[in-house]
Structures are given as C-alpha cells and as structure tokens.
Amino acid sequence: MTPVVPIMRIGATVLISLQGDLDDATVVRIESAIMQEVSRTRTTGTLIDVSGLGMVDSFIARVIARMAAMTRLLGAETVIVGIQPAVAITLVEMGVTMADLNTALNAEQGMEMLRRLTEGGHVEATAAHAAG
Amino acid sequence: MSIDPDAPAIRRVQTAEIMLDSLFDEVIQLDENGFVVTWNRGAERLKGYTADEAVGLHVSAFYTEEDVRGGLAERELRIAREAGKFETEGWRRRKDGSRLWASVVITAMRDADGTLLGYVKVARDQTERRAADELIRRQRDEILELSTPVIQVWDRVLALPIIGTLDSNRASRLTESLLGQIAELSAEIVILDISGVPTIDTQVAQHLLKTVQAARLMGATSILSGVRPETAQAMVHLGIQLGTLRSRSTLRDALQLALQMIAAGNANANGGNGNGTGNGAVSGLIKDLATP
Numbered sequence: 001m002t003p004v005v006p007i008m009r010i011g012a013t014v015l016i017s018l019q020g021d022l023d024d025a026t027v028v029r030i031e032s033a034i035m036q037e038v039s040r041t042r043t044t045g046t047l048i049d050v051s052g053l054g055m056v057d058s059f060i061a062r063v064i065a066r067m068a069a070m071t072r073l074l075g076a077e078t079v080i081v082g083i084q085p086a087v088a089i090t091l092v093e094m095g096v097t098m099a100d101l102n103t104a105l106n107a108e109q110g111m112e113m114l115r116r117l118t119e120g121g122h123v124e125a126t127a128a129h130a131a132g
Numbered sequence: 133m134s135i136d137p138d139a140p141a142i143r144r145v146q147t148a149e150i151m152l153d154s155l156f157d158e159v160i161q162l163d164e165n166g167f168v169v170t171w172n173r174g175a176e177r178l179k180g181y182t183a184d185e186a187v188g189l190h191v192s193a194f195y196t197e198e199d200v201r202g203g204l205a206e207r208e209l210r211i212a213r214e215a216g217k218f219e220t221e222g223w224r225r226r227k228d229g230s231r232l233w234a235s236v237v238i239t240a241m242r243d244a245d246g247t248l249l250g251y252v253k254v255a256r257d258q259t260e261r262r263a264a265d266e267l268i269r270r271q272r273d274e275i276l277e278l279s280t281p282v283i284q285v286w287d288r289v290l291a292l293p294i295i296g297t298l299d300s301n302r303a304s305r306l307t308e309s310l311l312g313q314i315a316e317l318s319a320e321i322v323i324l325d326i327s328g329v330p331t332i333d334t335q336v337a338q339h340l341l342k343t344v345q346a347a348r349l350m351g352a353t354s355i356l357s358g359v360r361p362e363t364a365q366a367m368v369h370l371g372i373q374l375g376t377l378r379s380r381s382t383l384r385d386a387l388q389l390a391l392q393m394i395a396a397g398n399a400n401a402n403g404g405n406g407n408g409t410g411n412g413a414v415s416g417l418i419k420d421l422a423t424p
Contacts, residue, residue, distance in 0.1 A: 081351070085311030088349040089304070097345045104351035105318055113351075116397060 005033040012044045013114055014076070015107065016067070019052040027063050034067060038074045045114035046071045049107055051082025061096040068101050077117040078102065081110035158234075158255040161241070164248045166191045166209050178234070178257050180227030191253070196223050196231065212238040212251055221258065233262040280306040282313040288320040289390045290352075291383065295328030303339035307346055314352045321390040322347050325383050327358025337372040344377055353393065355379070357386030 006017040014037055016030070038046060048067060050056060056064075068078040079102040083091070091098070102117070104110035152159050158175035160168060167190050171183040179186070179194055192205035199205070199222070212218040218238045223231050234255045241249045280302065285291045292310055296302075310322065324340060326332065332340075344354040356379040359367075367374075380386040 083349045083351075085308065085315060085346075085350065088311055088346040089307060091349055092342045092346045098349060099345075103349055105315065105320075106351075109318065109320070109351060112397075 005030045007033060007037050009037070009041070009043075010111075012042060012118075013111065014038055014043050014046045014071075015049065016046060017049040017052055018064075021054045022060060022063065031067060031070065035070060035074065038071055038076055043071075043074070043076045044118045045077045045079070047107060047110045047114065048078060048080050049082045049110075050080060050087075051084060051106075053087075056083070056087045056091060058094055058096060061091060061094070061098065065098060065101065077114055079104050079110040079113050079117075081105065081107050158253070160186075160253050162191055162209075162251040162253060164250050166205060166251070169250060175255075178226075178232065178255060179224070185227070194224050196225050199223070208236075208238055209251060212240050213248060216240055224255070231259075232257050233259045280309055282310055284313075284317055284319070285323070285387060286391065286394070288318060288394060289323065289387070290314065290317065290319045290321070291323040291325060291387075293325045293328060293358075293383075296330075298329060298336045298339050300335075300339065303343065307343045310343065311346055311350055314347060314350050319352055321393060322352050322354045323383065323386045323390060324354055324356050325358040325386070326356065326363070327360065327383070329358075329363075332363050332367055332372070334370055334372060337367065337370075337374070341375065341377070355386045355389055357381070357383045 006019060008015040008017070014034070016034055018030070022030075034046070037043070046068075048064060050060075050064065053060060064080060068080065071078045080098065081104045083103060102113060104113050152170075153173040155172060155174045156177065158178045159172050160175050161170040163169050167188060168186050171181070171186040175186065176182055181189070190205070191209070192200050195205050204222075208218050208220065216239070219236070221233065221235045224234045224236075225231060235258050236253065236255045239252045239254075241252055243249055281293065283291045283293070290310070290313055292306065294306065298306075313319065314322065324343065326340070329336065340356070347354050354377060356374065356377055359379055359381055378389065380389060
C-alpha cells in the first residue's frame with residue numbers, strides 16, 4: 001500500500017500532515033514531494049502537522065528536524081504543530097528538545113506564527129535562527 | 133507439634149491434616165483437571181464453602197464471572213503445569229457471591245515419573261491489605277493533585293504555582309497536567325512560580341527544565357517566577373543553567389512580561405527560536421509600539 005503524501009497548499013503556506021507509521025521509504029517519498037512543492041511555487045512557510053502520527057520516536061524526531069532544515073534551505077519558515085502531551089513528554093525523556101525548531105499547539109496557531117515570522121519579521125527571525 | 137518418625141503412617145497423615153486445618157491460609161488440592169480433591173479449614177474461612185460442598189467443584193467456581201468467561205482458571209492451571217508453579221493476585225468469589233482479593237500460588241504435583249497428579253493451591257486473603265494500599269495510593273494522588281494546580285490567569289496564559297519539594301514523581305504529574313491544560317486552553321505562555329519551593333537543587337532544576345522543554349514542544353513559552361535572592365545565589369553557585377528560560381523575581385513581573393509578549397503577538401515565535409529570544413520580545417514590542 002502506498003500512502004498518499006498529504007500536502008496541502010494554503011496561499012504561500014504548505015501544510016504537511018504526517019500520518020500513521022512512517023518507514024524509511026515513505027519518509028524519502030514525502031520529503032521529495034515536499035521539496036518539489038516548496039520549490040515549484042513561491043512558498044514562504046511550511047507547517048508540519050504531527051498530530052496524526054501513531055508514535056514519535058527518535059527516528060521520527062530526526063525526520064521532522066530534517067524536513068524543517070530542508071524547507072528552511074529553500075527559504076521557507078517551518079513550524080511544527082500538533083505535538084501531543086504524551087509525545088512531548090516522551091521526546092523530552094529521550095533528550096529530543098527540537099530546540100532550534102518553531103513549535104505551535106495546532107495548525108491555527110502555527111499559521112499565526114508563520115504569518116508573524118514571514119511578514120516583516122523575516123530578518124529578525126533569521127537572526128534568531130542564526131543565534132540558535 | 134513433633135512427628136515421631138516411627139509413628140504409624142496413618143498417624144502421620146492425621147497430623148498432616150491437623151496441620152493443614154490449623155492454617156488460616158487456604159491450602160487445597162486439585163486433580164489434574166482442576167476439580168477440588170481436598171479442602172482445608174482455611175479455604176472454608178476464605179471462600180465460605182465447607183469441605184463437603186467444595187470437594188468435586190471445579191476451581192473456576194471460585195473465580196469471578198468475568199474471569200470464568202475469560203477462561204482464567206484454565207489458563208492459570210496450564211501455566212502451573214508448564215512452568216511448575218504459578219503466582220498471582222486477583223479477585224476471587226466467595227460462596228455468598230462477595231469478592232475477595234487473594235494472593236494465590238498454584239503448584240503442579242507430579243509423581244517420580246513426572247506424571248501430573250494434580251495441583252496444590254495456596255491462597256491468602258489480601259482484601260484488607262489491598263484496600264489499605266488503594267487508600268494510600270488514592271490519598272497520595274489527591275495530595276499530588278492538590279499540590280499541582282494549573283491556573284489560567286489570562287487568555288492564553290497559565291500559571292503553575294509549585295509548592296513544596298519537587299521529586300520526579302510530582303514533576304511528571306505536574307508536567308502532564310500542565311501539558312493537558314496547554315492543549316485544552318490553547319495556552320501560549322506558562323508561568324512557573326517557584327516561590328513555594330524551599331530549595332532548588334540540580335535535580336529540581338532538571339525537572340523544571342524538562343517541563344519547560346515539553347511545554348515548548350507544544351508551542352508554549354515558559355517564564356520562571358518567584359526566584360528568591362537566596363535561590364538565585366544557590367542556583368548560580370550550583371552551576372544550574374536555565375538556558376533561554378526567562379525569569380522574573382515575582383509573579384507580578386512575570387505576568388506583566390507574559391502580557392507584553394501576548395500583546396506583541398510574539399510569544400510563540402520567540403519560544404520557538406531557541407537562543408536570542410529576549411531580543412525577539414523586545415523588537416516585537418518595539419514593532420508593536422511603532423504601529424499604534
């Protein structure tokens with residue numbers, strides 16, 4: 001079974017909704033789909049929604065960080081949304097703090113954050129990234 | 133009671149029976165299919181059946197209806213048969229239908245050739261101990277609950293007044309309830325007030341930082357408040373690093389900072405950027421002031 005890569009475009013924002021259990025092959029396919037989508041159109045922000053993931057382990061955490069790093073290279077701000085309480089606790093226990101990533105509670109707040117990050121505040125945000 | 137090795141076999145058997153009946157614990161023998169063969173006084177005390185009533189019953193007669201449906205008795209006997217012994221605790225049923233919490237050991241009985249003769253089942257009533265354990269656990273939970281309140285002090289701002297010593301058990305409870313509230317109330321800022329914590333050592337600081345990190349993964353920025361002068365001194369002397377966590381001496385100041393961050397619409401973005409967050413807040417504020 002080949003899961004459809006769940007990418008949605010809202011204006012200049014690309015919303016990626018990660019679902020179910022991810023394996024290596026799926027991750028690579030999703031990554032290339034995202035990269036094509038982000039570079040094909042003028043994307044200023046990407047939201048990665050992880051609320052649909054069955055579980056988040058260190059592998060998935062690395063995958064998320066990698067996707068964020070890639071989209072950033074293509075000039076898009078990235079916000080991770082939908083980390084559930086239990087997942088947050090597990091990640092912290094594993095020592096995964098995603099300290100250099102933007103996080104927001106849900107897609108709505110994530111969009112709000114992207115708006116702030118991209119409009120006018122771009123220089124500031126980039127400077128902050130460089131510091132982090 | 134001493135047993136004369138020269139006494140006739142029948143006398144020894146009688147002594148053994150008296151011994152079994154003197155026990156307060158249930159010690160019964162089951163045949164290889166799980167039917168009761170012998171029943172001591174302790175079993176009568178525990179389950180309410182006399183020996184006459186119990187002998188010949190299948191052991192599942194003493195299990196609760198759910199367990200009978202689930203085939204628990206058969207499963208336990210099978211494990212005892214395969215492993216030699218099975219230990220468990222669980223609900224059992226008395227003759228009058230009431231329940232008791234029993235600790236049970238089932239041992240397979242085999243002759244010299246290894247042929248299964250049946251089982252010995254030893255059980256003890258632990259209902260009271262279990263009730264006491266439950267009570268202690270519930271009270272501890274209640275104390276934990278009481279000692280980790282999460283208060284919504286403003287739209288999207290939560291305060292967590294921490295009172296008393298923070299051990300890892302409490303810290304994880306606190307983190308859980310905080311994260312739950314963040315999700316429920318869409319909070320963006322969390323004020324962790326430690327004015328009620330007697331001492332902050334390395335471990336407590338570690339717990340606090342984990343809470344802060346978990347909250348951030350959910351998109352909430354934390355502010356530490358209630359740091360007393362002596363606490364600040366101790367923390368620096370211990371080399372406790374709070375990273376990018378912002379800190380204020382009073383809850384009032386922390387709330388003011390939170391409101392400024394909310395007003396600047398910058399709470400989240402700052403939290404997300406790791407280092408250099410202070411500058412973000414300031415420039416956000418300046419931006420806000422510049423555009424009335």
